[in-house]
Amino acid sequence: MTKLMQWLLGASLLGTVWALVTFDLLELSLPRVYREIAWPMPLYLLVTFGCYSLATVGFRVATFNDCDEAARELQEQITEAKEDLRKKGLKL
Amino acid sequence: MASRKSSQPKRESRDKYSVLLPTYNERENLPLIVWLLLKYFGEGGYDYEIIIIDDGSPDGTLEVAEQLQKIYGKDKIVLRPREKKLGLGTAYIHGMKHATGNFIIIMDADLSHHPKFIPEFIEKQKEGGYDLVSGTRYQGNGGVYGWDLRRKLISRGANFLTQVLLRPGASDLTGSFRLYKKNVLESLVERCVSKGYVFQMEMIVRARQLNYTIGEVPISFVDRVYGESKLGGNEIVSFVRGLLTLFATT
Structure with a gap:
């Protein structure tokens, strides 16, 4: 795996977690404070x-x-x- | 032709170090670097040869090299001139073809790399059995002489960026003072395609990719008055381009 791929993989993983929490995509109904910190x-x-x-x-x-x-x-x-x-x- | 001694009869045979010195207009510096090499190899009692690869210097470097060969002997000074200026990678290939050592040392002939560090390289190599030992300006007692703030800033900045992007496992990527096992250098050179600063960087990056082990020795890099420093906008652009190429391909 090239370094570029490693970076893209890392960035997309982080991005996914960030989007999940910020927009509550899984409808986990996380406390508001989580979203405010995350975005x-x-x-x-x-x-x-x-x-x-x-x-x-x-x-x-x-x-x-x-x-x-x-x-x-x-x-x-x-x-x-x-x-x-x-x-x-x-x-x- | 110098008669070559029996090439590595058994495993117990002593290590031999072949120094590759690519030169272009180094008439002034060549005798001095050779003198220093002989001094430190002699003091250490090592087996060695110095291979001078002159790329048709118009200033008569080759003629000086011939004089040195007469003074010090054909077993110590080996001449492998080429017609005209060609790439560094091909200079190494050309020089290695006739190298009789099982280790190769590459360095600049302009006296920015001091031969006094070679015994340290050799000891370091023996200590860890490393495939290559790289001189580093960025660690321990390593450093530079004759660089202004701008040059230091560019150097440190470029190095930081490279470390972040490539994580190469060596602190000095653009330096060209290194010791290689001969077969390691051969396999690296045939894989490397870059030019200039990036060539040395690619060598280390590919070494890491191929799981070769790397040792490091702090060195002082002395930039002298009559070697005009060559770090303009063009170099920076080609460095960044090379860095990104390595980033995307290794």
């Missing part, structure tokens, strides 16, 4: 997920390591390598 639920989920995404990406950007030490080490090794290669007879 804006997709929007809540979307906003929650959006906030989670922004917070996660923001945090990860802020904590993305800057490898200054690695760059310095590389620079030193480049100098060393150039000298050694020249001694070994490499002509550039």
Whole structure:
């Protein structure tokens, strides 16, 4: 099953449950409060997920390591390598 | 032609690592990356070879590669040039054809990937018997050098989106510093059709699909001044297109 199918399956399952509760399709005569909670639920989920995404990406950007030490080490090794290669007879 | 030693006589024979280095206009960097590779392979006492696949660089990369071969020997430096610039996937296939190692390491020749991590890759592989070990900029001590805020934001955003959509089981999908078992790389390369960034992503996604095991090693990615960074609108569009293709097909 492709990822697209998994998502569609998940979305349609959730959608079905949501529609059942919101419009009381099975005539379970659920308490009113259930319906009132259920109908804006997709929007809540979307906003929650959006906030989670922004917070996660923001945090990860802020904590993305800057490898200054690695760059310095590389620079030193480049100098060393150039000298050694020249001694070994490499002509550039 | 270098005489090749008897190819893997028995199971107890030592592991050998073939590094595939596709190059295009890397005249400056090639000697340096080769020097560093020799340094770390030598210190670790590993059996290895470096296969340089130059795609007809006009700057004379091949000529430099030939000099390096003279200095270090034909058993260590193997040249597999091609006429002109062709895809990365075909470069791997081309290089692997003559690889004598049972493991293949792929990396960029522009010094953004440091050979000092290779011993860590090898140890990681041995530790878990992984089918592939991928370098990751996004975990542990991994990171980047020389990226501005915009670049970091795009990178993290794209990575987050990919993780959500594909759940690939690896944290760095677009990186190209990896170690593969040879047969694993062969089977992956022949399945992958994407280009550019998406190619590396597809390799990992297909690996997961085929139930190959993946190990990860944090790496530092050093973007240097004279490698002009290539992340424009075009790249982003083709990345998104590739992501959606993988989303719908894997």
